[in-house]
Amino acid sequence: MSFPWAKEYTPTNGVAKFLDEKLPLPRLVYNAVGAGYPVPRNLSYFWNFGVLAGFFLVLQIVTGVVLAMHYAANAQVAFATTEHIMRDVNWGWLMRYAHANGASFFFIVVYLHIFRGFYYSSYKAPREMIWLLGVTIFLLMMATAFMGYVLPWGQMSFWGAKVITGLFGAIPLVGEPIQVWLLGGYAPDNAALNRFFSLHFLLPFVIAGCVILHIWALHIPGSSNPTGVEIKSESDTLPFHPYYTVKDGFGLGVALLFFMTMVFFLPNALGHPDNYIEANPLSTPAHIVPEWYFWPFYAILRAFTADFLFIPAKLMGVLAMFAAILVWFILPWLDKSPVRSGHYRPLFRKFFWFGLIPAMIVLFICGGAPAEEPYVMLSQIATAYYFLHFLVILPIVSQVEQPEPLPYSITEAVLGSDKKAVLGENATPAV
Amino acid sequence: MSQFFSIRVIGILIGLGFTLAVLWAFGNGVVAVISEGQLKQATVEHEYHKKPNDYAWSFDGLLGKWDTQQLQRGFKVYDEVCAACHGLKFVAFRDLEQIGYDEGQVKNYAASKQVQDIDPTTRETVTRPGLPTDYFPHVAYAGAGVPPDLSLIAKARPDGTNYLVSLLTGYTEVPAELKAEFPDFAVPATGYYNPYFPNLALSMPAPLVDGQVTYDDGTEATVEQMSKDVAAFLTWTAEPTLVKRKQTGWPVLIFLLFATVLAYLSKQQIWAAVKPKKRD
Numbered sequence: 001m002s003f004p005w006a007k008e009y010t011p012t013n014g015v016a017k018f019l020d021e022k023l024p025l026p027r028l029v030y031n032a033v034g035a036g037y038p039v040p041r042n043l044s045y046f047w048n049f050g051v052l053a054g055f056f057l058v059l060q061i062v063t064g065v066v067l068a069m070h071y072a073a074n075a076q077v078a079f080a081t082t083e084h085i086m087r088d089v090n091w092g093w094l095m096r097y098a099h100a101n102g103a104s105f106f107f108i109v110v111y112l113h114i115f116r117g118f119y120y121s122s123y124k125a126p127r128e129m130i131w132l133l134g135v136t137i138f139l140l141m142m143a144t145a146f147m148g149y150v151l152p153w154g155q156m157s158f159w160g161a162k163v164i165t166g167l168f169g170a171i172p173l174v175g176e177p178i179q180v181w182l183l184g185g186y187a188p189d190n191a192a193l194n195r196f197f198s199l200h201f202l203l204p205f206v207i208a209g210c211v212i213l214h215i216w217a218l219h220i221p222g223s224s225n226p227t228g229v230e231i232k233s234e235s236d237t238l239p240f241h242p243y244y245t246v247k248d249g250f251g252l253g254v255a256l257l258f259f260m261t262m263v264f265f266l267p268n269a270l271g272h273p274d275n276y277i278e279a280n281p282l283s284t285p286a287h288i289v290p291e292w293y294f295w296p297f298y299a300i301l302r303a304f305t306a307d308f309l310f311i312p313a314k315l316m317g318v319l320a321m322f323a324a325i326l327v328w329f330i331l332p333w334l335d336k337s338p339v340r341s342g343h344y345r346p347l348f349r350k351f352f353w354f355g356l357i358p359a360m361i362v363l364f365i366c367g368g369a370p371a372e373e374p375y376v377m378l379s380q381i382a383t384a385y386y387f388l389h390f391l392v393i394l395p396i397v398s399q400v401e402q403p404e405p406l407p408y409s410i411t412e413a414v415l416g417s418d419k420k421a422v423l424g425e426n427a428t429p430a431v
Numbered sequence: 432m433s434q435f436f437s438i439r440v441i442g443i444l445i446g447l448g449f450t451l452a453v454l455w456a457f458g459n460g461v462v463a464v465i466s467e468g469q470l471k472q473a474t475v476e477h478e479y480h481k482k483p484n485d486y487a488w489s490f491d492g493l494l495g496k497w498d499t500q501q502l503q504r505g506f507k508v509y510d511e512v513c514a515a516c517h518g519l520k521f522v523a524f525r526d527l528e529q530i531g532y533d534e535g536q537v538k539n540y541a542a543s544k545q546v547q548d549i550d551p552t553t554r555e556t557v558t559r560p561g562l563p564t565d566y567f568p569h570v571a572y573a574g575a576g577v578p579p580d581l582s583l584i585a586k587a588r589p590d591g592t593n594y595l596v597s598l599l600t601g602y603t604e605v606p607a608e609l610k611a612e613f614p615d616f617a618v619p620a621t622g623y624y625n626p627y628f629p630n631l632a633l634s635m636p637a638p639l640v641d642g643q644v645t646y647d648d649g650t651e652a653t654v655e656q657m658s659k660d661v662a663a664f665l666t667w668t669a670e671p672t673l674v675k676r677k678q679t680g681w682p683v684l685i686f687l688l689f690a691t692v693l694a695y696l697s698k699q700q701i702w703a704a705v706k707p708k709k710r711d
Contacts, residue, residue, distance in 0.1 A: 041705060083521045083583070086672070093672045094679070238705060246698045253691030260687060264680025265493060268586060276587035276669070277579075286629065306459040308452035316452050323449065333438045373464065380457035384450045391446025395439045415707045 002031065003038045003222070005234040032219060038237035039244055040225035042414050046120075047223065048251035049113035054211060055252060056106035061204050063099040064148075067092075071151065073197035075190040078153035079278040097267040103145050104270045105259050107293035110138060119352060120228060121340040126221040128332040133214040135328045137207055142294070142325075144203040147196040149291055150188070154275030159288045161188040161196070167301070167321075170314040187281060227413045228340025229406055235418070236410035287370045295367025296360055300324050302371055303383040320383065327390045334390065337398035339406065347401040351393050359385040475613045479606070481626040483593035486659060490666065490673055493681075497667060497674050499531040504646050505664025506530065508657045511644050513581060516574075516635075519567035521582035522668050529671055530664075537563050544568055575621060576634045585662070585669035592666045594627065599658035601627040602637040 009030040011017040020027055030036045070089050072081045085092035114134070117123055123131035146164060150157045165188070169179040184191025222231060231237055238244070262269065270292060274285050290298050304317035311319075327334075342349050359382040366379035412418040489498035506527070509519070524541035528534065541561035546568045550557045561568070572578050585591035605624045609616060618624050622632035639654045646652055666673070 080521070086670070087521065087526075093670075093676060097676075242701050243705070246694065246701050250691065250694040250698045253687060253694045257684065257687050257691060260680065260683050264676055264683060267676070273587050273589050273591065276583040303453050304456050306456040308455050311452070313456065320449050320453070323445070327442075330438055330442060334442055336439075373460070377457060377460050380453050380460065383453045384457070387446045387449040387453075391442045392450075395443060 002036070003231065003234070003237065005237075006031070006038050007035045007239060009034075009036055032215065033245070034241045035239040037219065037222075037240040038231070038234070039223050039240050040231060040236060040410050041238045041243075042225050042227065042410050043223065043244070043247075044226050045247075045251060046112070046116040046226075048248055049109045049116065051248040052109040052251060052255050053106065053113055055255075056102055056109060057204065057207060057211065059102050060099065060106060061208070063095050063102060064201070064204065066095050067099055068201060071197075073151065073194050075153060075193050075279070078151065078193060082152045094263070097263045100271060101259065101262045101267060103148065104291070104293065105255070105262075106141065107145070109255065110141065111293070114138065118356070119342040120224060120226060121335060121337070121342070122224050123332045124335070124340050125332065127218075127224060129217045130214060131332060132329060133210055133217060135325070137210045137214060138328075139325060140203055140207045140210065144200060144207065145291065145293065147200040147203075149275075150193065150196045151200060152275060153193065153279045155277040155279055155283070155285050156272045156275040156288070158188055158279035158281065159285055160290055161192060163288055164290075165192075167314075167318045170312070170318045172315070188279075224340065225410060226341060226343065227407055227410060228344070229408075229410055229413070232409045233411070289368055292364075292368060295365075296363035297321050297324055297367070299363040299367035299379040300383050300386065302367075303376070303379045305376060305380075320387075324386060327387075331390070331394075335394045335398045337401060337403065339403040344404040344406055345397075345401060346404060347397050348394075351389060351397060355385055355393070356389050358382075359389065475609065475616050476630060478612065479609055479626055479631060480629060481597070481601070483590045483597040483627060486593055486596055486662075488592060488663065488666075490663070493677065495674065495677055497530070498663065500648055501660050501663045502530040502667050503532075504644075504648065504650060504657075505660035505662070505667075507646065508639075508644050508661040509581070509664055512638055512657075513661065514567075514570065516570060516572050516578040517581045518570040519582050519668060520569065520580050521566070523564060523566045524561060525563040526671060530667060534563075541565060578635070581665055581668065583669045585666040587669075591669070592662050595662035595665060596655070596658045597627040598625060598633075599637075599639060599661070600655050601625050 009020070009024075009027040011020045011026070016026060019025065027036075067085060070081065070085045070092060072078060082096070085096050087093075089095075117131065117134070146160070150161045161183075165179055165183050168182060169175045171178060180186060182192075183189075184195060272289065272291075289295075298321075301317045301321040304313050304320060307313050308316050337345060337348065339345055342352060362378050362382040363386065366375040366382070369375040407413040409418045489496055489501065509517075524537055524544075527537050527540065532540070541563050544561040544565075544567075545558045546561040546565045548557055548559050549555070570578070579587075585595060588594045602623060602625050605616070605618060616631075618632045621634050623634075623636050624632055639657050641654055642652050644652045644657055650656060670676075
């Protein structure tokens with residue numbers, strides 16, 4: 001895709017001409033993240049997080065590959081090789097802390113990226129495919145992170161693996177055979193550790209493939225923007241390079257400042273102390289909690305404490321936890337409001353800020369807290385709102401809401417007037 | 432349009448289904464709370480478990496450094512007291528050079544310990560004097576229970592360093608108010624009351640008494656002094672790279688700050704031409 005005014009790549013020297021003829025990789029880069037890609041001129045800093053997510057994916061792959069050179073996926077020695085990395089491998093402690101905190105930062109930037117998508121309805125036509133790929137990436141990230149957390153073979157690794165694979169045991173009839181098949185045994189042990197390591201190495205490259213598709217799909221309609229009004233003319237856009245390369249560069253600097261502060265000064269703040277105790281199948285930790293990025297979904301899982309009709313509570317919790325993410329897949333068809341940006345949707349905005357965001361915060365807190373009152377009841381109310389929000393409120397709001405007036409174009413939103421709009425040129429209908 | 436409408440109808444039904452199910456669970460919870468008359472059962476752990484006290488450490492803060500004297504005192508406490516029951520399996524004798532012992536001292540210390548090995552000719556398990564490359568030997572504990580290995584203990588407990596001091600100095604009699612409030616509470620026959628331990632009673636008796644260790648540097652060996660020293664030593668065993676980590680962090684952050692400011696200024700300059708003029 002491109003807009004008619006997109007700059008064209010022109011090779012300037014012999015090598016560039018040779019390459020452009022045989023393998024136009026420079027042209028691809030130029031059109032993807034160079035001057036050949038026109039981007040809305042009004043993107044806010046919320047549009048930085050896609051690039052940051054890409055950066056953290058690369059960081060995870062690089063640190064992960066180095067760690068894999070020193071780690072042994074064997075239940076006898078996994079914990080000891082992790083300590084070997086921390087103590088005896090040159091800069092091993094830095095690799096491991098960067099990898100562990102890198103996972104957290106990957107989730108932080110991806111959650112902000114998804115938040116941006118929710119508020120500005122980035123999932124709406126013509127960008128449904130970008131959204132579907134994005135949710136797929138998120139699911140793959142969750143699987144990868146879960147399996148990675150098992151590898152150090154600490155207490156939380158072991159018991160987390162036991163609880164999460166135990167979820168499959170809730171499936172009627174075939175649940176237990178599936179659980180045994182997944183683990184390669186009746187409890188997490190060498191077989192489970194080995195396959196988790198294998199998949200933990202594989203999935204990041206699957207994610208990288210999905211990221212390429214995600215960006216490819218993005219380049220067909222181009223980026224959305226805070227007004228949600230589509231690009232109408234050249235004055236609405238700026239070339240990606242240098243305008244957004246430099247802005248992303250600044251954003252990356254800020255993100256790295258936060259990241260390196262965590263790595264060097266608070267490297268264990270986001271982890272759990274119990275994971276520095278070697279896995280012991282005979283000793284159950286007092287509170288089994290997953291990593292912080294799973295807390296909202298863990299809270300939904302645990303909110304179903306009573307059997308409902310003929311469905312056991314555990315199965316209901318498992319279904320709800322998966323449904324809580326799967327519902328994002330059909331979001332483009334649930335929210336049919338023609339207006340994208342939350343800026344111009346008064347009713348949507350109220351439910352978003354006073355409903356969804358508080359519910360997510362409550363779920364986050366309850367997911368990390370022990371399973372006792374008042375956390376259980378709070379998580380139940382928040383879970384109820386979560387499902388109501390996506391599956392009931394959003395479709396109804398998008399039907400009944402009266403949106404506020406949109407600017408004619410991005411140029412008008414930025415500059416206060418659009419000459420072409422005033423002159424009546426290029427008059428395409430709003431939205 | 433109609434097919435998408437049906438997705439929304441199915442969606443609403445599923446959404447209402449999950450909502451009903453979770454509200455049903457909520458209702459059950461409310462009924463249980465009303466019939467029991469209180470939201471939360473007050474347990475003795477909730478009421479009497481204490482969080483660790485705060486102590487000052489040389490390795491705290493952004494510029495923290497090891498106090499080698501303290502680490503050596505702590506090592507002596509470990510060697511003379513803790514090592515009777517607790518191992519240190521991730522620490523090698525050679526690592527002691529990092530806390531200020533020279534090669535000869537490490538060699539002598541290692542040789543004073545018997546380590547297990549396999550005789551290469553007979554393939555029998557033998558014990559021999561340790562070498563600097565050996566790790567602290569496994570400690571066989573004869574009594575009931577499993578004393579944890581201490582290599583990582585400071586990282587394996589919340590607020591570990593402070594926790595260790597609080598625990599070691601925290602042994603007391605069971606408070607009278609506790610007995611009055613929870614008449615059923617009893618310290619097990621093999622246990623000792625300590626409010627810093629999660630379930631208030633642990634199998635380890637108070638290990639330290641004043642003057643138990645004679646420090647080489649003449650420091651008075653009070654229980655608190657020994658507790659602090661051994662906690663500092665165990666913080667080092669848990670993360671020998673702690674100080675190097677902090678010292679590496681500074682140049683990294685200063686470089687990043689510089690680079691980020693430059694990136695910001697570049698951004699301002701490049702965007703200056705296309706930024707809208709301030710509207711009045």
